[in-house]
Amino acid sequence: MRIRIVQRDHIAGGKAALIRVIAIVLSFLVAAILLGVMGYNPWQAFGSLFKSAFGSMSNIRSTIITAIPLIIISLGVAIAFHMGYVNVGGEGQLLAGAVVATFISHNLPTSLPKIIMLLAMAAGSLLGGMLIAVIPAYFKAKFGVNETLFTLMLNYVMQYYVLMLRTQTWKDPKAMGFPKIAAVPNNAILPKVFGIHIGWIIAIILVVLVSMLLRRTKIGYEIRVVGASVNTARYAGMDVNRVILIGICMSGAIAGLTGMVKLSGTTYNLSESIGGGSGFTAVIIAWLAKLSPVGILIVGFLFGALTQGAVGMELALGIPAALAESIQGLILFGTLGCEFFVNYRLVREYPSKATKEAA
Amino acid sequence: MNSVSLSIALLLASGIRISTPLILGALGETVTERAGHLNLGVEGMMMLGGALAYTVALHTESVILALLGGMLGAMFGSLVYAFLTVALRANQTVTGLALTTFGVGLGNTIGKLGNGANVPSAVTQFFGKGPLTLNLDGIENKPVIGPVLTFINEAILKHNIFVYLAIILAIILYIFLFKTRAGLHLRAVGESPAAADASGINVNRVKYTGILIGGALAGLAGAYYPLAHIGTWTDNITGGRGWIVVALVIFVRWHPIKAIFGSFLFGLLDIIGLRLPTLFPGVAGLAIFSEYAFNMYPYIMTIIVLIASYIRGRKGWMGPAALGHSYFREER
Numbered sequence: 001m002r003i004r005i006v007q008r009d010h011i012a013g014g015k016a017a018l019i020r021v022i023a024i025v026l027s028f029l030v031a032a033i034l035l036g037v038m039g040y041n042p043w044q045a046f047g048s049l050f051k052s053a054f055g056s057m058s059n060i061r062s063t064i065i066t067a068i069p070l071i072i073i074s075l076g077v078a079i080a081f082h083m084g085y086v087n088v089g090g091e092g093q094l095l096a097g098a099v100v101a102t103f104i105s106h107n108l109p110t111s112l113p114k115i116i117m118l119l120a121m122a123a124g125s126l127l128g129g130m131l132i133a134v135i136p137a138y139f140k141a142k143f144g145v146n147e148t149l150f151t152l153m154l155n156y157v158m159q160y161y162v163l164m165l166r167t168q169t170w171k172d173p174k175a176m177g178f179p180k181i182a183a184v185p186n187n188a189i190l191p192k193v194f195g196i197h198i199g200w201i202i203a204i205i206l207v208v209l210v211s212m213l214l215r216r217t218k219i220g221y222e223i224r225v226v227g228a229s230v231n232t233a234r235y236a237g238m239d240v241n242r243v244i245l246i247g248i249c250m251s252g253a254i255a256g257l258t259g260m261v262k263l264s265g266t267t268y269n270l271s272e273s274i275g276g277g278s279g280f281t282a283v284i285i286a287w288l289a290k291l292s293p294v295g296i297l298i299v300g301f302l303f304g305a306l307t308q309g310a311v312g313m314e315l316a317l318g319i320p321a322a323l324a325e326s327i328q329g330l331i332l333f334g335t336l337g338c339e340f341f342v343n344y345r346l347v348r349e350y351p352s353k354a355t356k357e358a359a
Numbered sequence: 360m361n362s363v364s365l366s367i368a369l370l371l372a373s374g375i376r377i378s379t380p381l382i383l384g385a386l387g388e389t390v391t392e393r394a395g396h397l398n399l400g401v402e403g404m405m406m407l408g409g410a411l412a413y414t415v416a417l418h419t420e421s422v423i424l425a426l427l428g429g430m431l432g433a434m435f436g437s438l439v440y441a442f443l444t445v446a447l448r449a450n451q452t453v454t455g456l457a458l459t460t461f462g463v464g465l466g467n468t469i470g471k472l473g474n475g476a477n478v479p480s481a482v483t484q485f486f487g488k489g490p491l492t493l494n495l496d497g498i499e500n501k502p503v504i505g506p507v508l509t510f511i512n513e514a515i516l517k518h519n520i521f522v523y524l525a526i527i528l529a530i531i532l533y534i535f536l537f538k539t540r541a542g543l544h545l546r547a548v549g550e551s552p553a554a555a556d557a558s559g560i561n562v563n564r565v566k567y568t569g570i571l572i573g574g575a576l577a578g579l580a581g582a583y584y585p586l587a588h589i590g591t592w593t594d595n596i597t598g599g600r601g602w603i604v605v606a607l608v609i610f611v612r613w614h615p616i617k618a619i620f621g622s623f624l625f626g627l628l629d630i631i632g633l634r635l636p637t638l639f640p641g642v643a644g645l646a647i648f649s650e651y652a653f654n655m656y657p658y659i660m661t662i663i664v665l666i667a668s669y670i671r672g673r674k675g676w677m678g679p680a681a682l683g684h685s686y687f688r689e690e691r
Contacts, residue, residue: 086452143669148452148683149609150665153658156602160655168646280456287453322467329461333439336454340447
């Protein structure tokens, strides 16, 4: 007997969902063992995680606030992924957006009406993210330069650039020698609706816009064709390089806007850690959501819950946030691995009579 | 020896010291990428290796066991990556990032269990010794030969064994990759797994080997920080060096020997950035000469090399052809 791997032609939605649920349950089981080995009661830990993510209105609000930037940046990254362009530079694009937004907020008069200030910052952040994203896209289109490596490197260039700004060029003289950049003025802070900054409305609008872009517009169609097969796109007479450049401009712009939302919505200060690794998390979220905007809304929300729950777990039970991070890693492993069983099936194969006789 | 040449010697020495874990990590990632797998989990594997090495050192006071522990810790991470990307054909970029999340989290958790205890002196003393250091009593003050030997002694010969181990490993891996049959097979798998498969190479076995070697070396690199560099555990002890390693592999174009010099250059830039404001007070306050600017330059240099490689388009400069792609034999 031999086990053979066969690609599935088709899988029922229910069965695929079942495989994924089993994978997540198994991951939590491994996480429970890990927690037990580290001397914590897993049941209590998961209870605390759930409670601090969803337990009260204010907890749900915190979860949503954590999820907002994750959802927005994942939408941006997903546009690139739709073209088969591996944009792991979300973090750098987010920082670029936040840098431009900070610059605008510090240089426009503080007497400006809030709406104008915020629109100017948003426009600036879109542009900032776009500019930093289009550099590797240009070299990809023109010379075929590997975009995974290029966008990855740009993250660190931007991170150290912001560090330079924070410790030198933009260091706040009023901070008594403490290396930080001055907070944005009051008219640069996002208003709140239902107790949460309006980033959540921006996120929902973007989910709709990106869905429409991909499903209803010509460029969205072209983006999907390029992603499916560059050759098909060429045969169909599309200018593949133009599609990639336009797609990446949108991808980077949305990542840049995330920087502005984070700045005006939660942190108010620019720092190199403003993104908090969300550029990488976005790659994972977009991928787990199968690049679907609605999927990103859901997966992004769950990631927000996981992150927020981990904070509560540390406060309530003293379980280190680092351990929660590794549990997040475990769950990712589970969900990554299970896709294999969604896409392929294992077939037991017995040698047939003919082959036996031949042997 | 006058103070200027002494400070230059010490500068070179620090550059060499901090480049050592970079060489080790880069060698590992080079082998992994030569087998066609982009493992972005280096940072996570280094954290796992560092945490395990630290923990084992605390409990056994043994250098060998601590190093073995570090290697095994990181290899565990690379095994998970290998299983997911080779056997289950998961996306390499995403799996690598997940490994970093996992490894950094678990590494910090395990490292913290030591409560910041110092690495036992039996271990730190071992790494404090410079086995090649010359005894210059009596020669020191002789003209010409005295200062020259002192300079060489201070800059190159006073290091701990890890430094020389890294260089020897680079040479061994160069021979392995370019002069042996097994190395040829590994590179063939990274260039074209289908062709390698057709010629009878066991593609999966080669991939597992390459990825696990990458894990073992990342583990050694991670172990360097608690054992030989800092002497205790601190949160995020590898401090993002895993990403420098990924850059370095591109910078040296997937070549083990060049990795030695590339690492040294990156290490030197790091040190220069730290020392420049004290050496030349005139540049203090200029952002482009600041510590963080010098942290940024390795990444900019890597980008320039990456672009130049593609524009020149020389064969072998753009990395293994199948890097990042899952391989599966067509089966119906």
